[in-house]
Amino acid sequence: MGREAGSETGGEAGGEAGGEAGTGGDKSDQTGYLVAAERVAVSRVVHAQVRAVERPEARARIAGLLRDLAVDEGDPVEDGQIIARVEPVKLDARLAVAKAKRAQAETRQNRTRRALARAEELHADQVMSQADLDDAREAAVSADNAVDAADSEVDTLLARRRRGDIPAPATGWVMEVMPANGSQMQPGALIARIAAAPAVIRVAVPERHLDRLQEAMALTLETASGPQEAELVHLYPQVHQGRVEADLRLPEDQPPLPLGRRVAVRLRLEEVERFLVPERLISVRHGLTFVERADHGRTLIQLGARRGARMTVLSGLRTGDRLVAP
Known part of the structure; x- marks a missing residue:
């Protein structure tokens, strides 16, 4: 030059x-x-x-295995485009267990809600005591809390999965791709370098x-x-x-x-x-x-x-x- x-x-x-x-x-x-x-x-x-x-870099945010690497050198990318994903070890297994627990909690919730509705009818007909009605209400509240806890755990695991998504830091062209699919990644590991446009x-x-x-x-x-x-x-x-x-x-x-x-x-x-x-x-x-x-x-x-x-x-x-x- x-x-x-x-x-x-x-x-x-x-x-x-x-x-x-x-x-x-x-x-x-x-x-x-x-x-x-x-x-x-x-x-x-x-x-x-x-x-x-500018040559911004796309880096991993969590530890895990690199999956779904979708770009190669010279490919055009858009700002925010997901170019790869880091999958935490055993995340799918933990997510499956959490979803199963949520399904069990929802089943219990449905059962306790039906029992509460029946108890309220019997109490209105003066067939069931107030103590039994209170027990049915406590069981329903406990089931609702169990469902909320199960939802929270599933949401936490899904958010962790989303943190594994690696977006392109800018619109431009891929200059260099460092790892290959299946590679073990650590937080901050370099995935790709982008040549920002224009x-x-x-x-x-x-x-x-x-x-x-x-x-x-x-x-x-x-x-x-x-x-x-x-x-x-x-x-x-x-x-x-x-x-x-x-x-x-x-x-x-x-x-x-x-x-x-x-x-x-x-x-x-x-x-x-x-x-x-x-x-x-x-x-x-x-x-x-x-x-x-x-x-x-x-x-x-x-x-x-x-x-x-x-x-x-x-x-x-x-x-x-x-x-x-x-």
Whole structure:
């Protein structure tokens, strides 16, 4: 990340590119091509990488065996989605016993309620004593309390089971899955790492270009689908090895880029004056580039970046030179 790319040397050497400004045309006539400085936009290409700003972790909350692991590396997840479950040892057996006790308590409750209703009828007909009615009422209350206790135990065990559910901590993509199904887990054990969405494009540019970096419209991503304007979402304050790092983001209507992918970022700098010469007027001899001046003959030049059908000339020419075909 941060390696500059380009082809020109001298001035903004090693990284100029961009469109032409000014006349921009071929100024050839019968007497040749008249050299004149033109203002052109200069840009610099740096390499960036798609990264996740946050990488939250999904961890076990209780001890037990890992069950129902439902994700793998690269899978998309939603915040709160259950991606696995930790099952406490012997929980199912304890839950089955608790449910059986609750069923027994409910049976007793139904029996004592029927007995109480019958006792109230007999007491109203003055067939049963008040003491027997009180005993029936106490039996019914005791049965109700037993059912409440059994429900509480079942609810406690079910809550413990729910604590074994492992939700995704954020919406994003699964970066790493640590254990396998059936593994013994302890409280706090790492299950998976998540790359939280949205991902950003981390770029590093030379410190001298900080002012231009802060201009959102000066940033363009060179993607497979063509240039895309990028939004500057965060500028890091620390300068590291002469470079400033920043996070960029594509517009919301653009598809996300894969994590770890390297992309080229074009940073528009400013407009400078350059000599542009049609490529047909340039000749190459033994690895050196020349042009033919009408008054001084063959002249050695140094080339920069290509701009359409013309080449940037960094040295060897002056304003007013007239070039002819070699």
